[in-house]
Amino acid sequence: xxxxxxxxxxxxxxxxxxxxxxxxxxxxxxxxxxxxxxxxxxxxxxxxxxxxxxxxxxxxxxxxxxxxxxxxxxxxxxxxxxxxxxxxxxxxxxxxxxxxxxxxxxxxxxxxxxxxxxxxxxxxxxxxxxxxxxxxxxxxxxxxxxxxxxxxxxxxxxxxxxxxxxxxxxxxxxxxxxxxxxxxxxxxxxxxxxxxxxxxxxxxxxxxxxxxxxxxxxxxxxxxxxxxxxxxxxxxxxxxxxxxxxxxxxxxxxxxxxxxxxxxxxxxxxxxxxxxxxxxxxxxxxxxxxxxxxxxxxxxxxxxxxxxxxxxxxxxxxxxxxxxxxxxxxxxxxxxxxxxxxxxxxxxxxxxxxxxxxxxxxxxxxxxxxxxxxxxxxxxxxxxxxxxxxxxxxxxxxxxxxxxxxxxxxxxxxxxxxxxxxxxxxxxxxxxxxxxxxxxxxxxxxxxxxxxxxxxxxxxxxxxxxxxxxxxxx
Numbered sequence: 001x002x003x004x005x006x007x008x009x010x011x012x013x014x015x016x017x018x019x020x021x022x023x024x025x026x027x028x029x030x031x032x033x034x035x036x037x038x039x040x041x042x043x044x045x046x047x048x049x050x051x052x053x054x055x056x057x058x059x060x061x062x063x064x065x066x067x068x069x070x071x072x073x074x075x076x077x078x079x080x081x082x083x084x085x086x087x088x089x090x091x092x093x094x095x096x097x098x099x100x101x102x103x104x105x106x107x108x109x110x111x112x113x114x115x116x117x118x119x120x121x122x123x124x125x126x127x128x129x130x131x132x133x134x135x136x137x138x139x140x141x142x143x144x145x146x147x148x149x150x151x152x153x154x155x156x157x158x159x160x161x162x163x164x165x166x167x168x169x170x171x172x173x174x175x176x177x178x179x180x181x182x183x184x185x186x187x188x189x190x191x192x193x194x195x196x197x198x199x200x201x202x203x204x205x206x207x208x209x210x211x212x213x214x215x216x217x218x219x220x221x222x223x224x225x226x227x228x229x230x231x232x233x234x235x236x237x238x239x240x241x242x243x244x245x246x247x248x249x250x251x252x253x254x255x256x257x258x259x260x261x262x263x264x265x266x267x268x269x270x271x272x273x274x275x276x277x278x279x280x281x282x283x284x285x286x287x288x289x290x291x292x293x294x295x296x297x298x299x300x301x302x303x304x305x306x307x308x309x310x311x312x313x314x315x316x317x318x319x320x321x322x323x324x325x326x327x328x329x330x331x332x333x334x335x336x337x338x339x340x341x342x343x344x345x346x347x348x349x350x351x352x353x354x355x356x357x358x359x360x361x362x363x364x365x366x367x368x369x370x371x372x373x374x375x376x377x378x379x380x381x382x383x384x385x386x387x388x389x390x391x392x393x394x395x396x397x398x399x400x401x402x403x404x405x406x407x408x409x410x411x412x413x414x415x416x417x418x419x420x421x422x423x424x425x426x427x428x429x430x431x432x433x434x435x436x437x438x439x440x441x442x443x444x445x446x447x448x449x450x451x452x453x454x455x456x457x458x459x460x461x462x463x464x465x466x467x468x469x470x471x472x473x474x
Contacts, residue, residue: 003033106150172217196227210237437458
């Protein structure tokens, strides 16, 4: 099984691109096949070297590198279209020689006018093939006028039927298209022409891509036939609603800079139109236990929707699943250099609960580095509750007597003792403690916070909260 991902280096990759790349990568791994990365850089004006370099970097960063690409090479290179122009010219000459293509002298202004006239008349705005049967004298006349020619493929009059591995049988009448341009005025090939030649020569077995390419497929199939190639299998994935609005302006480069884990990007991308047979939501699609479940026919025909809450949930879970050592290593660079090594570790482990992305620790740091915290509205509500007024003072006394233990078991003993003496539930007492020490009612296990804070700061915050509660009682 040979599959490919063929981006154009005209911008940075985004999640939609990565979903296509990932599903092709998973397909190759499941079938013990080959995953090819081809750079489609024939758009000279818009293609940039920096984008190509970033594409290759992103694939490495995400851990879904190709088996064949412009860096690794392979038997069917080169893997940049700009280095394959002579190949396209050879096949264009073959079509011209066989009478399956022709020169078109229509100017873009003329074509645009005819499109508008066709729409006004209620006809499909397709090329009317008027240059298909030019006489020699007409060609000489156009060339003497200095008209530039493009090259068009003669679409055979037939019904094109193909089996889409996701959508089933799809049928098109070739008359709906008009003869497509296959080479521009500067000689560069168009998408439909170059990708057919590349996919054929690179022995691609399956073309898995977005549904926006469905209308290109009949043109490509007829080009395969005209060139004497066997078409590959085709599968077209559904669109993802809301992706452009939420994440479309954020590239994979942005996600890396913002501190997202690569696995979270891959995990969420995989859930856009697919899910493992075991129905789990949090997973690493690069592992055999996941990609062995992948089947193209399982991809959804219906559009998927971007769910921001689900994305954040997946991000949180992957950070929580990291070992302590892995988390500390990844978050290290976001902390100030003046924090000692052991305390750095304690702050990182205590902050894990709050992290959607690694850089979120920067917003959490004041909780550990500043002497005071400002309670949010929920924390204030907790600190003014009846339980706070009846049990908090005793809780503080017992904690201070025990030197505010940072070990889970000892802290639980102290809180249990206060619970027995005050009648307050243990869970409510821990909620009070968290509100006093962090200014929030949700967070990590409180013994981790105590361990990461300076002892004097812990005492000061506990006492300050007690004074606040006393004022409320008065």
